[in-house]
Amino acid sequence: MNILLIEDETDLQEVVKDSLAKEGFLVETADTFQEGLKKISFYDYDCVLLDITLPGGDGLQILEHLKNIGKSENVIIISAKDSVDDKIRGLNLGADDYLTKPFHIAELNARVKSVLRRKTFEGKNILECANIKVDLNEFMAHVNDIPMTLNRKEFDILVYLMANRNRLISKSSLAEKVWGDYMDDADDFEFLYSQIKNLRKKLKDSGAEVKISAMYGMGYKLEA
Amino acid sequence: MNILLIEDETDLQEVVKDSLAKEGFLVETADTFQEGLKKISFYDYDCVLLDITLPGGDGLQILEHLKNIGKSENVIIISAKDSVDDKIRGLNLGADDYLTKPFHIAELNARVKSVLRRKTFEGKNILECANIKVDLNEFMAHVNDIPMTLNRKEFDILVYLMANRNRLISKSSLAEKVWGDYMDDADDFEFLYSQIKNLRKKLKDSGAEVKISAMYGMGYKLEA
DNA sequence: CCGGGTAATGAATATACTGCTGATAGAAGA
DNA sequence: TCTTCTATCAGCAGTATATTCATTACCCGG
Numbered sequence: 001m002n003i004l005l006i007e008d009e010t011d012l013q014e015v016v017k018d019s020l021a022k023e024g025f026l027v028e029t030a031d032t033f034q035e036g037l038k039k040i041s042f043y044d045y046d047c048v049l050l051d052i053t054l055p056g057g058d059g060l061q062i063l064e065h066l067k068n069i070g071k072s073e074n075v076i077i078i079s080a081k082d083s084v085d086d087k088i089r090g091l092n093l094g095a096d097d098y099l100t101k102p103f104h105i106a107e108l109n110a111r112v113k114s115v116l117r118r119k120t121f122e123g124k125n126i127l128e129c130a131n132i133k134v135d136l137n138e139f140m141a142h143v144n145d146i147p148m149t150l151n152r153k154e155f156d157i158l159v160y161l162m163a164n165r166n167r168l169i170s171k172s173s174l175a176e177k178v179w180g181d182y183m184d185d186a187d188d189f190e191f192l193y194s195q196i197k198n199l200r201k202k203l204k205d206s207g208a209e210v211k212i213s214a215m216y217g218m219g220y221k222l223e224a
Numbered sequence: 225m226n227i228l229l230i231e232d233e234t235d236l237q238e239v240v241k242d243s244l245a246k247e248g249f250l251v252e253t254a255d256t257f258q259e260g261l262k263k264i265s266f267y268d269y270d271c272v273l274l275d276i277t278l279p280g281g282d283g284l285q286i287l288e289h290l291k292n293i294g295k296s297e298n299v300i301i302i303s304a305k306d307s308v309d310d311k312i313r314g315l316n317l318g319a320d321d322y323l324t325k326p327f328h329i330a331e332l333n334a335r336v337k338s339v340l341r342r343k344t345f346e347g348k349n350i351l352e353c354a355n356i357k358v359d360l361n362e363f364m365a366h367v368n369d370i371p372m373t374l375n376r377k378e379f380d381i382l383v384y385l386m387a388n389r390n391r392l393i394s395k396s397s398l399a400e401k402v403w404g405d406y407m408d409d410a411d412d413f414e415f416l417y418s419q420i421k422n423l424r425k426k427l428k429d430s431g432a433e434v435k436i437s438a439m440y441g442m443g444y445k446l447e448a
Numbered sequence: 449c450c451g452g453g454t455a456a457t458g459a460a461t462a463t464a465c466t467g468c469t470g471a472t473a474g475a476a477g478a
Numbered sequence: 479t480c481t482t483c484t485a486t487c488a489g490c491a492g493t494a495t496a497t498t499c500a501t502t503a504c505c506c507g508g
Contacts, residue, residue, distance in 0.1 A: 019396070022394070022395075022396050023394050023396055023397070024394055024442055024443075106400055107262075107267075109396070109397075109400075110267060113397075137391055137392075138390055138391050138392060138445075139392040139439060139442065139445075140390075151440060151441075151493080151494055151495085152440070152441055152442060152494080152495095153494080153495075154494095188497095189455095189456095190496080190497065190498085191495070191496055191497080193455095193456065193457070193458090194458095194495075194496075194497085195495085196456090196457090197456095197457065197458065197459090200457095214455085214456060214457090216454095216455065216456080216503090216504055216505070217454085217455065217504090217505080246477095375482080375483055375484080376483080376484095377483085377484070412486090413466095413467085414485075414486060414487080415484075415485055415486075417467065417468065417469085418468095418469095418484075418485070418486080419484085419485095420467090420468090421467095421468065421469070421470090438466085438467060438468090440466065440467080440492095440493060440494065441465085441466065441467095441493090441494075
């Protein structure tokens with residue numbers, strides 16, 4: 001699950017990020033209005049935490065933009081403003097929730113989980129492809145209904161590929177999805193190769209009827 | 225069992241909190257109308273103790289809100305007002321009970337327990353999984369119908385895991401559920417390890433056919 | 449068709465970190 | 479008081495992940 005945190009106060013950023021990371025989410029951050037807008041238009045996030053008061057512009061404009069481009073992200077607004085007006089504007093623009101500073105981190109966590117639960121509950125939380133089943137809630141993958149133990153990275157990779165079956169996935173987007181945007185050297189995909197290798201082995205050993213094929217120079221694709 | 229106490233008189237708050245904590249409940253407090261409203265919308269409590277006269281607003285509005293959002297919390301109203309009118313309004317809004325100040329702490333305890341008993345009685349009060357049975361009312365766990373003595377933390381952990389069997393539970397949410405949100409250092413799960421260790425040992429010694437497996441870097445899961 | 453260069457794979461190792469244990473000390477309750 | 483529960487500590491073991499290196503497969507221009 002990818003979360004974008006748009007917030008200029010760096011210390012708050014830190015705390016929130018750590019806490020959510022501990023829950024197993026991948027958290028990216030944006031410090032300014034521009035950066036937030038940019039990330040939002042380039043990437044898809046499962047949940048966006050949005051501060052209203054940002055250097056460079058009004059956070060609500062980001063929300064508006066999100067609505068305009070039809071991205072279905074789930075947005076939780078964070079704001080020092082307790083004003084009813086802002087709250088109404090925010091919720092009218094389709095925000096899912098609203099938190100006023102200061103707040104307990106535990107509260108935020110609960111909120112995020114609730115929003116994501118709603119999302120996954122409405123949608124499908126089980127991915128299926130050939131004889132493979134992946135349950136996002138239970139963090140389990142099954143082949144022919146017998147469980148397959150995957151570690152976290154392998155699991156994330158498999159989920160991403162299954163969600164985009166038969167579609168070409170560039171190495172960089174895969175890496176970004178699984179590792180976040182902390183790529184020191186964007187040219188180096190050795191760690192990806194490693195994980196792909198292990199995942200392939202596990203898939204093969206358990207008799208999965210899918211394969212991860214490499215498209216030379218472009219990326220990977222999961223085929224049935 | 226989580227209880228929310230919405231009450232502005234800090235000394236009364238203290239007394240009630242201590243007393244209920246001694247009974248083994250996790251008690252959170254809210255000092256003001258706003259804080260109460262906030263906590264109620266963020267969390268689920270098993271019981272809410274609600275003062276009518278609050279700084280910032282009328283406690284009955286909180287009750288109304290609770291009813292509107294369909295949360296099935298059990299509410300006990302605490303008020304200095306002896307007015308029949310308030311009482312009727314409160315009970316009409318679905319409050320379970322009504323206490324007028326001053327009251328004996330023992331009486332409050334008794335009522336809380338009675339409300340919770342009713343709640344758990346209406347709902348499910350026995351969790352079952354493989355050859356383990358846990359009775360929420362009696363605070364007892366049985367393996368093959370022979371009792372297993374658990375202390376409070378172990379019991380809470382087991383209950384939470386059993387309620388979410390086969391589902392991954394992050395360490396932080398488990399910790400939050402069992403210890404409340406008073407986590408000084410969110411990185412430190414040593415106390416959790418300790419309890420998990422003891423719980424595992426007891427489960428094993430009594431021949432339980434479930435195991436608490438650790439999902440590396442993510443959390444725990446109870447498997448049959 | 450060939451060969452240079454790049455991409456992908458595989459195995460093997462190093463490292464950092466998570467989770468576990470047993471002992472112990474402190475706190476709470478009887 | 480004594481007992482039980484809970485928290486804390488240090489060290490250990492095991493795992494996931496990163497990294498390295500060698501090998502193989504692939505693409506493309508000549």
